Amino acid sequence: MKQILGIICSPRKLGNNEIAVKEISRRISEHHALKLLRLSDFNLRLCKGCYLCLFKNHCVLKDDLPVIIDAFCQADAFIVSAPAYCLGANASLKVLADRVLAFSGHVKEIWGKPAVGISVAGLEGKEGFTKLNVDNFMRLFLMNVKASEIIYAALPGEIIIKEGNLSILDRLATALTGDVIEPAEPRCPLCKGDTFRFLGDNRVRCMLCSNEGIVEASDSGVRIHAQRSSHELFLSEQDAMDHGQWLAGMKSKYQDNKTDLKAVTAPYKEIGEWIKPEKREKI
Ligand SMILES: Cc1cc2nc3c(=O)[nH]c(=O)nc-3n(C[C@H](O)[C@H](O)[C@H](O)COP(=O)(O)O)c2cc1C
Structure with missing residues (x-):
């Protein structure tokens, strides 16, 4: 692994997200360079839905996206870290996610690079859908998601001093260069998503890959069964x-x-x- 790209979706300098990314990098023994992108440093416009990027091979909006595309292509692995803002990830993550079509010409360059995700929330249990946003981001950008965790820390630096957090960061560091850490059951058998919408009659929709499944509860726990649809977005x-x-x-x-x-x-x-x-x- 030559280059790890830390994608920091918090505008707060030396805040919990920045420290989390740097601490994970410190815990990776394999030699690497840590490159950092703080999304709020960039002039990123909102996608205007013209689809021209699919035909011109670049986005027509004049902003900093090319720098980010280049950084994604150069990276060998990713650490994506976002704070909970109003029960979801900071908006900078979604602004970049919405520009994903402009990466279409780079599928081969970005496909399958290892990644770990961090969702930092200030209040225990009040992360809302932040982890779903982070997982969605990693999937949309075709990363090989090794692990994704929620960490609680409010004041800048609490990510390090709050009990239990360092072991979560250590787990993420190990996963980035090692084996995938599967989320606990029930999880989507197709994409490993752990957020579902209940559709009635034991049916659920995975909020990560959007496939429909059946929930089965037995003595050994709750499991989801689902099959690929005829139109998948990022499973392969x-x-x-x-x-x-x-x-x-x-x-x-x-x-x-x-x-x-x-x-x-x-x-x-x-x-x-x-x-x-x-x-x-x-x-
Ligand atoms: C505008 C705003 C909204 C926030 N909303 C939430 C929230 O919904 N749930 C939560 O647990 N923490 C929330 N927080 C707290 C941050 O997630 C928390 O302080 C986090 O550590 C910030 O990361 P940073 O230090 O990298 O900026 C919010 C913070 C701000 C500034």
Whole structure:
């Protein structure tokens, strides 16, 4: 492992997320360089949903994304760390996740690199869906998720001094260069996700890979059974490539149906009064 990229989704300098990433790096005996990205340092615009990146092989928004794509391609492994903000991960993680289509031309360069995730929450039990956000991020960017943990720490530095935290960081360090740590059952048999929506009649949907499954409770515990769907997003490298192709194919579907679609949308154009910012930046 030559280069580990720490992706820090907290704007707070020398806060718990930054320290967590650095402490994990310190605990990895294998020689490596630690590169760090604090997402809030970057000018990252919101994806505008134009899909042009699928055809031009780069995003048309003029911002710092190319630096980040380059860092992802150069890295051999990732540590992704995000603080809970309002029961989910800090928004910088989602802003970058939404730009994932601009990485489509780099699937082969980024596929399957080992990664560990950290979700830091200030209040015990109040992490909300932060871990789901972090896991989703690692899957979207086609990482080989070795482990993902929630750690509680509020004040900057508590990540180190709060009892039990160092052993979690140690586990993550070991996992990054070693074997996968499977989340406890019940977990999704397809993606190892541990968050589910209950659909009724013992059916659940995994909130990570979005596949539907059945919950089975027995004396040995609760298990989820699920099967791949016909359209997967990231379970294999081929799935990721196929999904990219499917997205690109939507262009011709749009061209074929453009007239009908315009007829549906046109009547909505003038409804309502838009409130606009005083000075609109041109994108
Ligand atoms: C705006 C904001 C919202 C937060 N929301 C939550 C939350 O929903 N749940 C929680 O447990 N902690 C919450 N926290 C606390 C942070 O997750 C916690 O302090 C964390 O250690 C910050 O990481 P950092 O030191 O790397 O910035 C919030 C902090 C801020 C600033």
